[in-house]
Structures are given as structure tokens and as C-alpha cells.
Amino acid sequence: MTAREKSWKEISPAGVCWKPSTEFLTGDWKTYKPVRDLEKCTRCLFCVLFCPDGAIHWRPEKGDIEFDFNFCKGCGICANECPTKAIEMKLE
Amino acid sequence: MKSVIKQEVLALNGDEAVAYAAKQSDVDIVAAYPITPQTIIVEKFSEYVANGEVETEFVCTESEHSAMTACLAAATTGARAFTATASAGLALMHEMLFVTSGCRAPVVMAVANRALSAPINIHGDHSDTMAERDSGWIQIYAENAQEVYDSVVQAFRIAENPEVLLPVMVCLDGFTLSHTLENVNVLPDTVVEKFVGTRQLPQVLTHEGKTASFKLDPENPMTVGSIALQNYYFEFKRQQEEAMRNALNVIKQVHDEYAQVSDRSYGDALVESYCVDDAEIAIICLGSTAGTVKTVVDKLRAEDVKAGLLRIRTFRPLPVKEIIKALGTVKALAVMDRAISFGGNGGPVYHEVRHVLYSADKHPYVVNYIYGLGGRDTSPEQIRKIYEDLQRILQTQHVKTPIQYVGLRE
Numbered sequence: 001m002t003a004r005e006k007s008w009k010e011i012s013p014a015g016v017c018w019k020p021s022t023e024f025l026t027g028d029w030k031t032y033k034p035v036r037d038l039e040k041c042t043r044c045l046f047c048v049l050f051c052p053d054g055a056i057h058w059r060p061e062k063g064d065i066e067f068d069f070n071f072c073k074g075c076g077i078c079a080n081e082c083p084t085k086a087i088e089m090k091l092e
Numbered sequence: 093m094k095s096v097i098k099q100e101v102l103a104l105n106g107d108e109a110v111a112y113a114a115k116q117s118d119v120d121i122v123a124a125y126p127i128t129p130q131t132i133i134v135e136k137f138s139e140y141v142a143n144g145e146v147e148t149e150f151v152c153t154e155s156e157h158s159a160m161t162a163c164l165a166a167a168t169t170g171a172r173a174f175t176a177t178a179s180a181g182l183a184l185m186h187e188m189l190f191v192t193s194g195c196r197a198p199v200v201m202a203v204a205n206r207a208l209s210a211p212i213n214i215h216g217d218h219s220d221t222m223a224e225r226d227s228g229w230i231q232i233y234a235e236n237a238q239e240v241y242d243s244v245v246q247a248f249r250i251a252e253n254p255e256v257l258l259p260v261m262v263c264l265d266g267f268t269l270s271h272t273l274e275n276v277n278v279l280p281d282t283v284v285e286k287f288v289g290t291r292q293l294p295q296v297l298t299h300e301g302k303t304a305s306f307k308l309d310p311e312n313p314m315t316v317g318s319i320a321l322q323n324y325y326f327e328f329k330r331q332q333e334e335a336m337r338n339a340l341n342v343i344k345q346v347h348d349e350y351a352q353v354s355d356r357s358y359g360d361a362l363v364e365s366y367c368v369d370d371a372e373i374a375i376i377c378l379g380s381t382a383g384t385v386k387t388v389v390d391k392l393r394a395e396d397v398k399a400g401l402l403r404i405r406t407f408r409p410l411p412v413k414e415i416i417k418a419l420g421t422v423k424a425l426a427v428m429d430r431a432i433s434f435g436g437n438g439g440p441v442y443h444e445v446r447h448v449l450y451s452a453d454k455h456p457y458v459v460n461y462i463y464g465l466g467g468r469d470t471s472p473e474q475i476r477k478i479y480e481d482l483q484r485i486l487q488t489q490h491v492k493t494p495i496q497y498v499g500l501r502e
Contacts, residue, residue, distance in 0.1 A: 008327035008334075012296040013257060014196040015318040015328055016306070020299040 026053075030074025032089040034067060040086035041065075047078035047087065097353065099277040106237040106269035107132035109276050110176060110202040110262070113244035115140050116284035120171035123151035123162035127181040128214045129266040130204040134176060156181035160188035160199070167197035168316050170307035172248065172291055175199065178266060179206035182220045186227070192259050193228025193332060195317040196306075198251030198291075199259040201229075202244060204270040205379070205430075207466045215467020216266030218378065222431040222440045228332050230260040230339055231408040233378040235358070237274040240264045242356055245284055249346045254294035255338040257306075265380040265430075267467060279354060287353055336409040343406055362411035364403040365418045367393055371400025373482035374419065376445055377428040378404050381463075381470060385428075388475040399479050410444055416452045424457040424482040425449075428498075430464045438462075438495045457485050463498035474498050 012018055034047075048056045048065060055071040056078060079087040104112060110133045114122065122141075126134045141150040149166075153159040156177050163173035177185060182203055192199055203221050207213040221231060230250060234240040240262065247260040264270055279287075293305040296314065304312035320328055340362065347361030358364050364382070367389050368374050375385050382403040392399040402418050404411070419425060427446075429439020436443065442460035449455055461478055464470045478498070485491055 005323060006327070008330040011324070011327055011331070012298075013294075013306070013328075013331055013335075014194065014316050015320050016296045017299040017315045017318050018297045021315075 025070045027068075027070045027072055030072060031092060032074040032076060033069070033092045034072065034074070034076070034078050034087045035090050036067075037086045037088070040084045042084055042086075044083060046081050046083060050077050050081045052077060097279065097283055099279055099354070101275050102278055103273050104237055104241070104276040105132065105271050105273050106234075106240045106264045107204060107271065108136055109237045109241040110244050110264070111136035111140070112276075112278060113241045113284070114174045114200075115146055116279070116281050117174070117245060117248050117288045118172065118285055118290075119146070119148050119174045121149045121151065121163065121166040121173045122175060123153050123159045123166070123173070124175045125153050125156050125159045125177070125181060127156070127178050129206055129216070129270040130176045130178040130181070130202065132270065133202055133204070156184040157188055160185040160192060163199045163201075164188060164192045164195060164197045167192075167199050168195055168308050170291060170293055170305070170309070172252070173197070173199045174201070176202040176204070178204040179208055179214075179220045182224060183208060186224065189224055189227040189229060189259075191317065194328065196257040196332075196335070197259060198248075198257055200244065200247040200251055200262070201259065202240075202262045202264065204266045205263050206266040213466040214266070216268050216270075216430075217465045217467065218263070218429075218431040219465070221261060221263050222433075224261075225408055225440065228258065228336075229408065230256075230258055230336070230343070230406070231263060232260065232343075232406055233263045233404070234269065235364075235380055235382045235403065235405075237264075237269055237272070238276050238356070239358055240269060241276050241278060242350065242354065242358075245279075245288060246343075246346045246350050248288045250339065250343050252291050253338075253342045253346075254292055256335050256342050257294070258332070258335050258339060263379065268380045277354070277356070283353060287350065339409050340406075340411060358405055359403070360414060362404075362406040363414045363418055364405055366401040366403065368400030368402050368418055368422070370398060371422055372398040372486065373424045373426075373479055374400040374402055374422045375426045375428060375475070375478060376402045376404060376441065378407060378441065379430070381428060381430065384470060384472055385475050388472050388479065392476070392479055397479070397483070404441070407441075410448070412448050412451075415445065415448050419449070419452070419456065420454075422456045424459075424485045426459050426461055426478045426482055428461045428463055428478075432462055432465065442495075457482075457491050459485070459491055459493075460495045461498050462495070468499055470498060
């Protein structure tokens with residue numbers, strides 16, 4: 001909450017969002033953080049597909065994936081689905 | 093300027109009057125579920141659809157909760173949505189009533205007032221709508237089938253006004269109005285269509301930083317009814333309260349404009365004063381009971397008794413100033429409640445009228461009469477007895493029993 005919060009006279013009605021949800025960072029909700037073993041990871045992208053928050057991105061220029069910790073809530077689904085058990089959930 | 097529009101007189105009961113008004117109001121969607129005593133509305137409207145008399149999308153839902161959800165969803169796309177219910181059906185909608193008003197979806201709904209179970213009862217009282225008075229809906233209570241028709245037409249204009257954008261309930265007493273045949277003057281289709289017009293959509297700021305018409309539209313994506321926690325929920329609720337305040341004027345404006353077209357009016361649209369200007373004793377009530385009270389007032393006036401009636405037509409938003417102003421000369425006031433607030437020290441109308449009078453210069457004696465629960469009939473004799481009670485209060489300057497029950501076996 002860096003910007004000044006708006007008054008009721010300034011906001012759109014009915015909960016209409018005046019900024020995109022990507023501006024609401026939710027990464028600080030997590031207790032456990034996914035940590036990847038680069039040796040075990042085959043870049044199969046299962047984690048990218050399964051992440052319910054779209055917080056794991058495929059970076060073709062790097063030929064690798066990237067966790068977006070601004071939105072990762074630490075649910076552990078990636079670790080659970082990883083076929084090579086390359087992701088471990090560690091207490092932050 | 094008075095109307096020169098020729099109006100047809102139809103024999104309609106209250107439910108049919110609702111359906112006829114909705115038919116003329118260019119409604120895009122009706123999603124409804126039948127329940128006594130509202131059933132005729134849904135039956136009649138589905139006939140219009142089957143006969144090709146309307147182009148409305150008619151959705152037979154599996155419950156009232158779904159009916160309200162469908163209306164809400166349609167309304168957020170900019171469509172004009174209408175539904176009707178009663179009693180348990182309204183209670184089942186409870187959750188979605190708040191979502192609809194919170195999403196500022198201008199749905200119009202007729203409620204054929206009926207008692208709530210248990211014991212099960214299909215007849216008229218105000219338990220159902222009074223239980224929803226805090227749901228963020230505008231509530232208009234009609235006195236007769238003519239007013240039902242007129243109020244439904246007006247309701248679309250009120251609900252859709254960008255300064256209001258709130259859903260509206262038009263309440264008609266179950267059976268007394270819903271199933272009783274009356275002569276109803278109806279305006280020509282073209283006149284109603286012109287009066288109601290097309291839905292106006294205010295401009296809102298979206299997450300893309302664009303200003304767009306307030307509706308769900310793939311061309312201008314927006315989120316309606318998003319999550320708002322400790323930081324913004326309160327602000328959205330404050331907006332709804334402001335919309336209710338705005339509605340006071342809009343209800344009057346729409347009513348007055350309609351009066352020009354139809355040559356019919358109901359007090360100032362918020363309250364209707366009947367012989368109350370110089371009254372010393374008065375009754376306040378809602379809905380069809382006002383007709384009985386007016387008959388009694390006429391008789392008492394012929395006997396030189398300064399009796400009057402104030403009918404609250406618009407219960408939400410509550411017309412505070414109008415109530416205080418109308419009761420200026422009244423020294424003893426009976427508030428009639430066709431609902432009970434268990435353990436609440438009287439009925440809901442009594443609570444609110446007493447609350448309003450606290451800020452008045454003069455404070456009349458105020459007593460509460462709970463009546464007509466489960467459709468029990470209320471006779472002119474019983475109304476007369478209430479006025480006699482008020483006279484006795486003025487003579488003795490003493491209220492013996494502030495909360496009484498009309499027509500109850502003791």
C-alpha cells in the first residue's frame with residue numbers, strides 16, 4: 001500500500017477494478033517456497049501448466065523456467081506434480 | 093400539462109398488472125421460479141413469450157437463488173432484467189439480493205407479499221420483504237393493482253438511473269392485490285416503451301486505465317463485484333448508501349414525469365398523505381391496508397374527527413423529511429405493521445417511524461398495531477377502533493399499551 005487509498009467518491013461502483021490484478025502482489029502470503037534442483041529438472045514444463053496462479057513462466061530465451069515470487073503463494077502443487085521430484089518446498 | 097393519451101381499461105389482478113407492465117417495458121430477460129401468490133406473474137409472462145408477444149429471454153431456473161443469479165448476471169452485461177417472487181422464494185434469494193445491490197445491478201422484481209413458514213401459510217403479510225429491508229434494494233409498496241402496474245413501469249427508470257443503479261422491489265400484498273381483479277388503466281405499448289427508454293450506462297474506469305460503459309463486454313473487459321477487503325469494502329458500501337439517498341429524488345422525478353403521461357400520481361411518490369395536513373390523530377401503514385384506512389378516515393371526517401392517514405409508499409430509501417413534515421399537526425399516531433420483529437419491541441415500521449420522529453420538533457404519542465399476519469383480514473371496524481384508541485390517548489394523555497395486536501384472540 002504505497003499509493004494513497006482512494007475515497008468512496010473516487011472509486012468506480014460495484015467493485016469494478018481500476019487497476020489490474022497484477023498490481024496486487026500476493027507473494028508474501030507464502031510460508032513455503034519452491035526450490036528447484038537444476039540437475040534433476042528436465043524443463044518438462046509440468047509445473048508451468050499446473051501452477052494455479054500462473055506464477056511459473058517459461059523463458060524461451062533462457063531455455064528455462066522462472067518462478068515469479070511476487071505471486072507464488074507456496075501451495076506446493078509444482079513440487080507435487082514434478083515428475084523428477086526436482087522441486088522441494090522449503091520454509092521461508 | 094395533462095395527458096391526452098387514451099388509455100385502455102383492462103380487468104387485471106395485481107399479478108397480471110405486473111406481467112403486463114413488464115411486457116411493455118422492453119425487458120431483455122426474465123429468470124423466475126413460480127411461487128404462490130406470485131405464480132400468475134410468471135405464468136402470464138411465459139405466455140407472452142410463447143405467443144411471441146415479447147422478445148424476452150425467459151429462463152426457467154431450478155430455484156429462486158438461481159433466478160436472482162441469472163438476473164444479476166444478465167444485468168451486469170447491460171441487459172434489462174426482471175423477476176418476481178414471494179415469501180420462501182425471496183428468502184432463498186437472500187444471499188443474491190445483497191450481491192445484486194452490491195454489483196449495482198438494476199434488476200426489477202415484483203414481490204407478492206406472503207407470510208414466511210412455519211406454520212406454512214400462503215397468504216399475505218410483509219414478513220418476507222421486511223426481512224430484506226437491509227439488502228440494499230429500493231422497496232415500493234403499492235396500494236392497488238393500478239399502482240402496481242404504474243410502479244413496475246417506473247421501477248425500471250428508477251433502478252437504471254446512473255445516480256441510483258440499485259435494484260427495485262415492487263411489493264404487492266399477496267391475494268389482496270395479487271389475486272383480486274380490478275379495473276386497471278394501461279398506457280399504449282409505444283408510450284411505455286418511450287417512457288422506459290433504453291438502459292443508460294454510466295462510465296467507469298477499468299483496470300486497463302480506460303473509461304468504458306459499465307457493463308461486461310469483451311471489447312472493454314472489466315471486473316464487477318471483485319474482492320474488496322478491509323481496505324475498500326467499506327467505501328463500496330458507502331457508495332450504496334449514497335445511491336439510496338439519490339434515489340429519493342429520482343423516485344419523485346420519475347413519478348412526476350409518469351404522472352404527466354398517465355395523469356396518475358401517488359402522493360409525492362415517497363409518502364401519500366390522506367387528510368393528514370390538519371390531523372390530530374393519524375395512522376401510518378403500507379400497501380393495500382391504506383385503502384381500508386381511507387374509507388374509515390372519510391367516515392371519521394364526516395363526524396368532524398380530525399383523523400388522517402400517511403401511507404409510506406417508498407420504504408427504502410426511508411423518506412425521513414417527508415414523514416416528519418407530513419405529521420406536523422399529529423398528536424397521536426398509530427403505526428401499523430404487517431410483520432413482526434420478534435423480540436424487537438414492535439414491528440419494523442414502528443421502529444423506523446419512532447426513530448424518524450426523534451429528530452422532529454414535536455413528538456406525538458406513537459403506538460404500534462401489529463395486524464394481518466398470515467393474511468388475517470383487517471376490517472374497517474378494527475381500523476376505527478385504532479382511531480378511538482388514539483382519541484382516548486389524547487384525552488388521558490397516557491399510552492397504556494404501546495404495542496398491540498389487531499384481531500388476535502387473547
